[in-house]
Amino acid sequence: MSEATPELAFGELTEVVAFLMEIDKLKSIQRRTKVLGTQRQENTAEHSWHFAVGVMALAPYAGDKVDINRVVQMALVHDIVEIDAGDVLVYDLAGRAAVHAREEAAAERLFGLLPEPQRGHFHQLWLEYEAGETPNAQFALMLDRLMPVLMNLHNRGQSWVENGIRLEQVLSRNAFIGDVYPALWEHLKRHLDAAHQDGWLK
Structure with a gap:
């Protein structure tokens, strides 16, 4: 929990409550x-909800x-993990590579707030998603890539325009x-x- 937040005891649920209060910080991570x-x-909390409903x-x-x-799930x-590692633009390949170690450490810390078996379950979900090898993870990754594309197509390319994104970047990264x-x-x-023809993508 935040240092400014007093530690409150809830019996056997104390660790779960601490985790739930810590992940409230996800609402402050802007995309x-x-x-x-x-x-x-x-x-990022809004994105995660939108992604889950999309699934x-x-x-x-x-x-x-x-x-x-x-x-x-x-x-x-x-x-x-963005609570600790922050959000990195999907088209910033160098940034994505650089943030990976911070994300792994964040997963250890944040999911480590939970007791078992929740700790292992949450962490395994994250690891499976990151590896992208199972049918579940591949479907999840597809949706995670899809949602920002759909948002931009319905928002006149807002984040593409603001970040100078090129058509070939979108095609390559989302293929x-x-x-x-x-x-x-x-x-x-x-x-x-x-x-691209409308000027939303370079």
Whole structure:
């Protein structure tokens, strides 16, 4: 917990309560994308909620090998590490590489606030998501890449324009979507070409 927050005892739930209060900080981590129709940047907690609902909405397209309940859990915990590590733009490849060690340390600290078995369960969800090897993690990663693209396509390319993002960057960084959901990627590419023509992407 924050040093300014008194330690409160809740019996066997004390560690769980401490974790829940610590992750409230995720609401203060700002992302590059703005909430549609506003000038306010979304925070990472809002993104995680949007991502989780997206998983539920696209569940019929996930395939038999995907456990939607587990993917929803991944969506809700995948960015908790940003409390310590901060948010790095997906197109900042050097920044993404540099932040990895901080994210691992953050996962150890934050999930370590929980007792077992929650500690191990949360940490394993994060590790599975980061590895991106299981059908669950691949579906989760696809949705995590998809949501900011959809937001930009419905917000006149707001974060693309503000960060000088090029069409080839978006195509290259998000091509993974096509591996998981080829038909959706074909639609997205047409919209991305249109965004480029409209000047939303360099």
